[in-house]
Amino acid sequence: MPSGGNAAKSGRRKLVKGGWIVAFDGTEHRILKDGVILIEGGDIRHVGRSYDGPVDETIDASRDLVIPGLINTHVHLGSQAGDRMVLDAGRRDLFRSGFLNHWPSKGIRGPNLFAFEDLEASLRYSFASLVKFGSTTIVEMGGEFGDDPAGLARMAAALGVRLYTTPGFASASHYYDQGGRHHRHWDEAAGEAALDKAIEFAERHDDSEDGxxxxxxxxxxxxxxxPELMKRAKRAADRLRIPMTFHVAESVIEFHDTVLQRGRTPIGTLADWGLLDRNVVLGHCLYTGGHSQTAFPFRDDLALIADSGASVAHCPAVFSRRGVALESFERYRDAGINLGLGTDSYPQDMLDELKYAAVVCKVADRNHEAGKARDVFNAATLGGAKALGRDDLGRLAPGARADLVIVDFDRLRIGPFLDPIKALVHCGNGELVKQVLVNGRTVVKDGRIEGWDEQALVEKIRQSTDRAWSRFAEFHMTAEPIDAAYPNAFRPWAE
Ligand SMILES: [Zn+2]
Known part of the structure; x- marks a missing residue:
């Protein structure tokens, strides 16, 4: 896969003076205390104890932690109303799936929740959250672009964040019938046509907007x-030398339906189709053989993934809210699987996600030595970079792109610490992010997004989701009002 970008370009020289720098030594991350990073244009030129040459700008982060820009391997930029709505509730016959509650349309090609959201407000709000909370590379899961997929790429470029995208495609869509039963409506020709468009988009936009x-x-x-659509997509990804990602092993229903229909697990089926490979990122990949909720104790899936070199995009926050856990981050790592992290839907805070990844793993394994801060941090940086075939991201080292996050460590929330990485994972969150640079350009400064009005974004996204929720009965499969299907924590004041 291509890497690089603007390595040949020269530009302004910036020197970052860091209190604690997560510096890459060519093999692994190390903690460089009181060090410097020299940036020229979009590239890192030097990482070390000092630098005495001329610079145009000095960034003082001497009381802060400087980390590589975080690589968010699984994001739905356009969806805001769904996952926020289904908290603490949802249909019991979906076996704790969250998205199957709000994603399917009412009838074939009927309206779904997203039809009532303000797309631009959703996208801008997501982008803002992502970059403000430390994501510098974002993998969008293919959806919700309206008629202008290139608009999303332009938005990312204007903000100054890295985006992996093409319009998504599928052979079927989820819907509910009049009795409220879930089905998939198959339209294979539409799936093939959508793949054609995605390939065309990839050919035109890959490595655009200054990389x-x-x-x-x-x-x-x-x-x-x-299988035909998946195999053709894989051939196209190989030809274009680009990665491929999709949701798989995400729900118990999908797992059991696949075993019933095909006699194989979802992962086993992908292996049969030749879909497990180095350029494939498996979104979620929760229900593999041996998961305690599958009643399927045969554990071949992890070795299949590890041997293929495919990666897993792990999104612990959204699933732990449904009582669902990967089993487990540690076990997948031990099997030799490359893991990245993603925020999926909200709150799009990668530093929060690090904490969920660590804690959910410890609880799932009943093991305090599992889900180490080191390993979840590596997943959010080096693991994500590997998943995307990039050796120039997720690390602070000469020759890498100048994507970095400065975390304010001079704060009550951090307090005393023996180890800045353990403090970051277990005390930190995205609100501590002080400055973000992507490709050498400052995108967040003093905790604010350069050139964006955050308060206006909040106003707009609230109007958008309020409108979607007010039209609940128009898309939902039952005639229930929203406050019956999804009651708030407390009842309204009666007067
Ligand atoms: Zn997803």
Whole structure:
């Protein structure tokens, strides 16, 4: 896969003076105390104890932690109303799936929740959250672009963040019938046509916008794509030398339906189709053989993934809210699987996600030595970079892109610490992010997004989601009002 970008360009020289720098020594991250990073244009030129040459600008982070820009391997930029709505509730017959509550349309090609959201407000709000909370590379899961997929790429470039995208495609869509039963509606020709468009987009936009925008092919879900569509997408990804990602092993229903229909697990089926490979990122990949909720104790899946070199995009926050855990981050790592982290839907805070990844793993394994701060941090940096085939991201080292996050460590929330990485994972969150640079350009400064009005974004996204929720009955499969299906924590004051 291509890497590089603007290595040949020269530009302004910036020197970052860091209190604690997570510096890459060519093999692994190390902690460089009181060190410097020299940036020229979009590249890192030097990382070390000092630098005495001329510079145009000095960034004082001498009381802060400087980390590589975080690589967010699984994001839905356009969806805001769904996952926020289904908290603490949802249909019991979906076996704790969250998205199946709000994603399917009412009838075939009927309206779904997203039809009532303000797309631009959703996208801008997500982008703002992502970059403000430390994500510098974002993998969008293919959806919700309206009629202008290139608009998303332009938005990312204007903000100055790295984006992997192409319009998603599938052979089937989820819907509810009049009795409220879930089905998939198959339209294979539409899936093939959408793949054609995705390939065309990838050919035109890969490595555009000064290298910030890259292509990734996104068949939405293993469960809604034919083997023919998946195989053709894989051939296209190989030819274009780009990665591919999709949702798989995401729900118990998908797992059991696949075993019933095909006699194989979702991962086993992908292996049969030749879909497990180095350029493939498996979104979620929760229900593999041996998961305690599958009643399927045969543990072949992890070795299949590890041997293929495919990666897993792990999104612990959104699933732990449904009582669902990967089993486990540690076990997947031990099997030799490359893991990245993603925020999926909200709150799009990668530093929060590090904490969820560590804690959920410890609880899932009943093991305090599992889910180490080192390993979840590596997943959010080096693991994500490897998943995307990039050896120039996720690390602070000469020759890497100048993507870095300065975390304010001079704060009550951090307090005393023996180890800045353990403090970051277990005390930190995205609100501590002080400054973000992507490709050498400052995108967040003093905790604010350069050139964006955050308060206006909050106003707009609230109007958008309020409108979607007010039209609940128009898309939902039952005639229930929203406050019956999804009651708030406390009842309204009666007067
Ligand atoms: Zn997803």
């Amino acid at each position: 910030l925008v890259r292509a990734i092919l996104v068949p939405y879900e293993f469960w809604t794509c034919t």
